[in-house]
Amino acid sequence: MLANKFTFGPAILVTAAFIGPGTVITASLAGANFGYALIWALLFSVVATIVLQEMAARLGVVTQKGLGENLRESIKQPVLKWLAIGLVFCAIVIGNGAYQGGNISGASLGLAGLFPDLGNSLGWNFWPLIIATVAFVLMWRGSYHVLEKSLLMLVAVMSLAFLVTFVITAPNLIELLGGMFYPRIPSGATLTVIALIGTTVVPYNLFLHAASAKQRWQSAENLSEARKDLYVSIPIGGLISIAIVSTAAAAFFGKQIELNSAADLAPALTPIFGGWAQSAMAIGLFAAGISSAITAPLAAAYALSGILGIRPDLTSLQFKIIWIVILIAGLLVATLNYRPVLIITFAQITNGLLLPIISLFLLWMMNQSSLGQHKNSPRQNALGGLIVLITIMLGSRSLLSAFGVI
Incomplete structure (x- = not known):
């Protein structure tokens, strides 16, 4: 009986990664500006995440190598190998730098919302440094189990915060279901759709999942456990995202608002939560x-260590140097005098545009004969190909719109 008992695994790390400030701000903007109309994009994103992350986990468990390691070893032609490494390197550094800046900015906004007087009395914004220090300490310990438990606790906290707001604001369920199952893109919503996809189907989470899955499970016989973990953890994140869009749609749609911080989410919720409005949103953020x-x-770190041939180990100094560089880059981005919402939204759009590149690499890897019976089936290839096609179409539409072509 105990052997069949479900326990959360590496997929909860993926949920913790994509339910970040980008989700809170982007989903809030989607609900405030377009009501329930874009919830279908989140439903698509959750399905796409499950499809792609299952491939990444299967690759890691079966080969006992991360996605980066598999890419580096599978491409034999030198020019193609270095081109692939260069593309992945740029995608990870650009996307991660922007994304990490948004993460630190968002967490800082949450603390500033909880302790406004403390920040004002000192005269400078020290919250990004506090967030970066906490992240540094947890990662430097090099314990996978400590990280997993810490992140599971944080997911539980934000789930409670955002799902409670969803229930109390009592969104219109008929309109919610309509927005979920009737896909449409209102005028001016293309970038928001891409941002919603980018905040859920995060490209470098494919590297994270493959590497963490191989640490958790050492045999293809454990694939059923990996899938159970995935099928529970990812939908939890999807429910949180939908709850945020729905809450913002119920509270803000049709009103002229400007979101710059967690404090901006509070006024419309004040009649519901009273003095706890700002605190409720700030804790979740x-x-x-x-x-x-x-x-x-x-x-x-998992992605770059894999493609560069560095030992992908939490205790490795080279591995630590990589994540330290990304952490510092995010800290610098977070301390720039830009509106945090702009940083966060830019990160999500960047992720959405980079997703097809990483997904194509993953699809190619999942069709290697070395995987034997565990390589992609025609149905899995069809689903993966459809996801890549849709993301390419949305990204192309966004770029064409930016240049005034459409």
Whole structure:
């Protein structure tokens, strides 16, 4: 009986990574600006995440190597190998740097919302440094189990915060279901759709999942456990995202608002929560930010160590140097005098545009004969190909719109 008892595994790290400040801000903007119309994009994103992350976990468990290691070893032609390494390197560094800046900014906004007087009395914004220090200490210990338990706790905290707001604001369920199952893109919503996808289907989470799955399970016989973990953890994140969109739609749609911080989410919720309005949103934002601030540098370290031939080990000095660089880069981005919402939104759009590149690499890897019976089936290839096609179409539409072509 105990052997069949479900326990959370590496997939909860993926949930902790994609439910970050980007989700809170992007989903809030989606609900405030377009009501329930874009919830279908989140439903698509959750399905896409499950499909792609299952491939990444299966690759890690079966080969006992991360996605980066598999890419480096499978491409034999030198020019193609270095081109692939260069693409992945740029995708990870650009996407992760922006994303980490958004994580630290978002967590800082949460703390600033909880302790406004403390920050004002000191005269400078020290919260990003506090967030970065906490993330540094947890990662430097090099214990996978400590990280997993810490992130599970943070996911539980933000789940409670955002799901409670969803229930109390009592969104219109008919309109919610309509937005979920009737796909449409209102005028001016293309970038928001890409941002919603980018905040859920995070490219470097594929590297994180493959590497952490091989640490948790050492045999293909454990694939059923890996899938159970995935099928429970990812939908939890999807429910949180949908709850945030729905809460913002119920509270803000049709009103002229400008989101710059967690404090801006509070006024419309004040009649519901009273004096706890700001605290409720700030706690969720802090938990989302600190969890993603831990997982994003780890994901980058797993990805880059794999493709560069560095030992992907939490205790390895070279591995630590990689995530330290990403952490510092995020800290610098977070301390720039830009509106935090702009940093966070830019990170999500960047992720959405980079997703097809990493997904194509993953699909190619999952069709290698070395995987034997565990390589992709025609159905899995069809689903993966459809996801890549949709993300390419959305990204192309966004770029064409940016240049005034459409």
